[in-house]
Amino acid sequence: MTNHWVDIKNANVIIVMGGNAAEAHPCGFKWVTEAKAHNQATLVVIDPRFTRSASVADLYAPVRTGTDIAFLGGVINYLLSKDRIQHEYVKSYTNASFLVAEGFTFEDGLFSGYDAGGRKYDRSTWAYQMGPDGYALVDETLQHPRCVFQLMKQHFSRYTPEAVSNICGTPRETFLKVCEIIATTSVPDRTLTFLYALGWTQHSTGSQIIRTAAMVQLLLGNIGMAGGGVNALRGHSNIQGLTDLGLLSDLLPGYLTLPREQETDFKAYLDKRSIKPLRPGQMSYWQNYPKFHVSLMKSWYGAAATKENNFCFDWLPKLDKVYDILQVFELMAQGQLNGYFCQGFNPLAAVPNKAKLVKALSKLKYLVVIDPLATETSCFWENHGEYHDVDSAKISTEVLRLPSTCFAEENGSLTNSGRWLQWHYQGARPPGEAKADTEIMAGIFLKIRELYRKEGGPFPDAIANLTWNYQIPAAPSPEELAMEYNGKALEDLTDPKDPTKVILKKGQQLDGFGQLKDDGSTACGCWIYSGAWTEKGNLMARRDNSDPSGLGNTLNWGFAWPANRRVLYNRASCDTTGKPWDPKRKLVYWDGAKWAGADVPDLKPDAAPADGMGPFIMQAEGVGRLFALDKMAEGPFPEHYEPFETPIDTNPLHPKVISNPAARVFRGDADEFGKGQQYPYAATTYRLTEHFHYWTKHTRLSSIMQPEQFVEIGEELAREKGIRGGDKVRVWSHRGSIKAVAVVTKRIRPLKVNGKTVHHVGIPIHWGFKGVARKGYLANVLTPFVGDANTQTPEFKSFLVNLEKA
Amino acid sequence: MNVTRRRFLKICATGLGSSSVVALGFPVTKAQAEVRAFKLARSSETRNTCPYCSVSCGLIMHSLGDRAKNAESSIFHIEGDPDHPVNRGTLCPKGAGLVDFIHSPNRLKYPEYRAAGSDRWQRISWDEAFARVARWMKDDRDRNFLAKNAAGATVNRWLTTGFLAASASSNEAGYLTHKVIRNLGVLAFDNQARV
């Protein structure tokens, strides 16, 4: 989230789209209720199903699954053509005025530079026109035909209300009503917030859906404002934390990036990431990359990391490609992996196309599962009849299952969706011999280190030298680890303005990432978390819930990254002179000498407004990007592409380019996609309020509330198929088949799309062959093995099925 | 008088007991010994966070046993933390059933091993488990570690073993996991951020 849960109460308009917060994030949804009750907020819900969020909305708009870019593109067209934008904000805080390179084009569904064979783009024309001074050229009148504003107008002019209605199935009048509600927040003293979740991410165009929403917010001047922003309601309690800590194929902690194999030169690696400003006077905060990187290396390798050996740059593994979960299961299915670890992750249920996953896991030599519960993945070799029909004798994978603790049995911090790190405490001992994840990782590591000491082996350096100064080496404490990622001074640190003044003594905890150095005199395991455990102690454990401004920014509750800032880009809540756009939303302001206010300012604290430093300090331009340059795989502007399985078998905007042209599709998987003729129904998976993924089927209360697997279909489809509520139905895709009870509902209505009637089939995901609930099918028997072109998040939300009475 | 929440519960437990007993006409001193205090009044409270969705509701976990070294404490009730600025004491149906997650019959208690082709688990010790995992990993890494690529560039990577990390584990566990796994050279590394 750019903002945070409590901040939702400050919104005037709330759009729930690509999510269903009332059921999936119920206690966060209370802030929507609060905004409605005390801020007269308008709630709009846009979803294929009339969800419980929709049931309390002021306006519900149905939409076909996988068409969100068309809908939001239509909103952009409405705002631009009716001139309902926040002009000053757009001119000063976005790249609307920047001139785009002459070679950039968009024709028949493709941007310039497409390579059809490789399914990817040469992105070199997706760039600004540069002046001789090395800065990007701009036209502040926004009239130049090559400026972002004009190109954007032209690009989205195709998204007329009629085109939107034809693609999305949303009635034209309803769509226009939504547009009008959104447009009311283009004035400086009204804000809109977008609340979304997996309903936006789990598409082959997921990242671009979210980008389209961010563009709407930039046009309306709603980013950086209390009650504004683009707010991802994340799925798991610490998915934000694990992402921040970089546990992904190509990342290092704090959004630092691993080198590619071509990047053999340390200085070039740092220079490429130390992004220089693209406009005069901009902060371009990534210029500090070397400080973050070197401090991480000092944290990991201690005295072994020196200036002379480039702080062990060669020790980091170098990427030839990104090994995301789809890529890894593809390789596993080809027999190219020998070992696999699942720590608190149940991929047999959580990755698409179960048949492929079983085949892949069966080819491993060893599988290690670390989990508090008996997951399906750990038991993938067990036969469970119709729900999981395998022959154990034929599966030669050796499996080890290691019991881990759960939340109640450990100390530590989790990062919530609003970027708050909050500390929790152990309340009981774990059952049996279960151990904390930290102890299990330490146990494995110490054993391997011992083997390398005894036997030697290839490149033992990073293993032998990894810092391990924990009081009990086999059980590093959460407190020690938190202090490590916060970072400390390795030498006395002096005041840059007065070198005789020591601000931190050697060994002391850092106050924040502002103190990091690139010369090896500081260590820090995750720069964005620096400030969480300082000489003042554990700031994540703070429990002062006072809120003096009334805006909900409880600055002394826990710790929010970065730098305890609660609303990102809050500098943009003020005009160019440093005065808040809306006096009721005074997050920060310029007091004549510095930035002050109810939040930690997101700018250099003494940057005078007159100097023109832009509010988007991580960007080289200092402004928000309506044109994404070369940062996205499928283009600098979002474009509507159909899901890989589409019920209309075409794309009404450009029939020759139907689905995302830059999405990666593995050879065998393309053959497994179904066509609309054979599989006429648009299926989508989702969660229920009583269950959490595949965990709560192991808990009694949730299993009593929702004991049995079901699918939801509309009354019209049920009538057509002769199905009554409570009947057993068979649902199948091109990849597999499941049986479940049919719930026949008014909540799903047929939509008119491109001259055709499209029915949706709703498939809740919570059942499987392990647990205390009734056995059911893992829903990913049905889902397609393809992901978003940027993140590779699988397309769980839009695929095709057929169904019949069982 | 400044009454904390816990103290309030304790006052209620005895206060309510004695007044209602008096109303029934029993001699108070004798009957008081019969009145059972609220279970929560003698529990230990621990602050925690719901491990399910990212609202991260504040929790109060109630356990019996005073958490002394040799006394087993068991959590018997979990409720929302009324001081928490986000959930203000509420929990959703998932969070309300958390105590059943802690005590699920499907919690794993011991390391277990399944041999190739077998249809059953076999209990083993942690020492055996760690030794076996380390052996598997080292044998695979020794055989398949790539120090240099075809172009002769140093790449120091190990592609034949992969690791999925848990997005419900703490930041501290996540940080340590990253530190260990990356430094073995693993690139097939992911977490639930994508799913």
Ligand code: SF4
């Ligand atoms: S049923 Fe649930 S919502 Fe209703 S009063 Fe009881 S706890 Fe509250």
Ligand code: SF4
């Ligand atoms: S109680 Fe419900 S809303 Fe709160 S964190 Fe847990 S799952 Fe989310």
